[in-house]
Amino acid sequence: MTATATARDLSAIARPSGGFAMLAVDQREALRAMFAEHQSGPVTDQQITDFKIETVRALTPHASAVLLERQFALEPVLAADAIAPGCGLIAAVDELIGDDKEFVSRVEIDPAVSPAWVSSVGGVALKLLVLWRPDEDPAPRVEMTRRFVAMAREAGLISILEPVSRTSRDGSPWTSAEWNDGVFAAARELGGLGADLYKAEVPLHGEGDEAAVRRGCAELTDTIGSPWVVLSSGVPHELFPRAVRLACEEGASGFLAGRAVWRQVVGAGDIPAALREHAVPRLRELGEIVDAAVAGR
Template identity: 35%
Template sequence: MPQTISPGRWRGLKTTSTPRHVFSVLAFDQRDNYRKMLPDPTDFAAASRIKAEVVSVLSHHVSAVLLDPIYGLEAVLGMAGSSGLLMTLEKTGYSGDSTARRVEFIDGWDVAKIKQMGASAVKILIYYHPDAGDVAAEIEQVVYEVAEEAHDHDLPLFVEPLSYSLDPGIPKESAAFAEQRPTIVRETARRLGSLGADVLKLEFPIDVTFDNDEGHWQAACSAISETSPVPWVLLSGGVGFDTFAHQVEIACRNGASGFLGGRAVWKEAVTLNTAEREDFLRQIGIARLEQLTEIVNQYARPWTDFYAPIAPIEEWYRVYEPQNDH
């Protein structure tokens, strides 16, 4: 039975999804990795302008855009009014040891400001491994508290957990970690989905470098959908566009509710000059998003399978208050 959610969270999910209640979201909240992609030297103004140029074209062709407060304000102000806005909360990267990763927040930035600027939803990225003991418990508490704060402001929360290896001798890009990955992603969805996240933004559960069996891909995505108590969408994780489009279709045919993808769509554009960038975005970037949106509209599971609005009873506003029901 769908969970009843408050009007702000309902509106936030509606304004970030397509009319079919599935997610077609452009991610451009990258900061350090984004700066590394740009020619040197590129100052703050140029980095902000390039991001804004990409978003001004592509935002007309997605249900929402995910941006950051560091380089993203110009893009926010110039994006399509028809597109929902997600804003990121965390600093880029992580603190702590590479095998015990913790999250830090952007100084001077919080959920209240995200609400105040008119965003539709909050997003937080965390590094998470379900077997990380006290570190995992610490991250779980962070997710719980951020969800509580987002819901206090009646905004939905998108949580993006990235897996990592607990063993320095087993890199994430290794065959040994690839064997663990389906279980890690599935268990992550189960645990974090119960802590107040409204939507999970997840990695593809199979490392396709080591496993090209589509039957395994389908089974792993289906297992997430059976386990997760909330909708999940697929992140692109830096793979090429054709690979990402294939993964989105596999995921959505097996229970995912859409995509939240970035570099797979726009990465070639950021190193071009302004005229070349616009030409690339209009000829290739838009076509990529239209292809992805067609996939999710056809195959993705609507988030309304999970959530329902409050009943429109007489004088509902007298008892209305943001929910903290997690």
């Protein structure tokens, strides 16, 4: 963390250790596609909502915070009283706009998500996804980031920024090395703009040489002007616990992850039972990794 770090109190989304073991359940069309792999009929909106309610009910007793979105989850989950006491509520304020190539091609701040409303229902944080592309003008994403940080601050909410590295808009060839370079370029561009917490992709997708993954995580720590956590997208399921450990040992403070916790459950005949059998132990294991890594800081 650089010298520009904020002193914002993040305890509302943290474990007693000071680390973060946060659950992401804000997936939208990507989640519909995951269910479609397991069934022949259409995946309904209600099916997605029901899955989110069950996931939140089963896993939030073991999470320091949970991330939900307006489209399928926020109001239904609150109406079901599914969030466990002590688990902070994070609301996604990103409107995800897809096209024929990507589930998420563009992102805008969703005007339908009111920070004041989020605060009134007990929410403690907002999250914004930002797409970093090497061939796009950085000014719009920088402006959107600054606007997001300001709106969260005005509402008294924690701001969580999630920049992700994406291919060029022109569709030119995209290598894993170029993706990795984008992770660091995004951190340099957006990691010092005042967000209270930065959610980063794991360098090298957490694969390969441990020393190289460590170096990448240490570089993020040196670059980002706030505490930071890892996300799980792109990291092989079996490698995510290692990725969390390496990142935290090199300066990260935890994770905000979804699929690495509950992906095995999608398509199960008995969702609540599958959550108890697979996802609960997984989330508890990841939380213990975070606690061990941040101990003594």
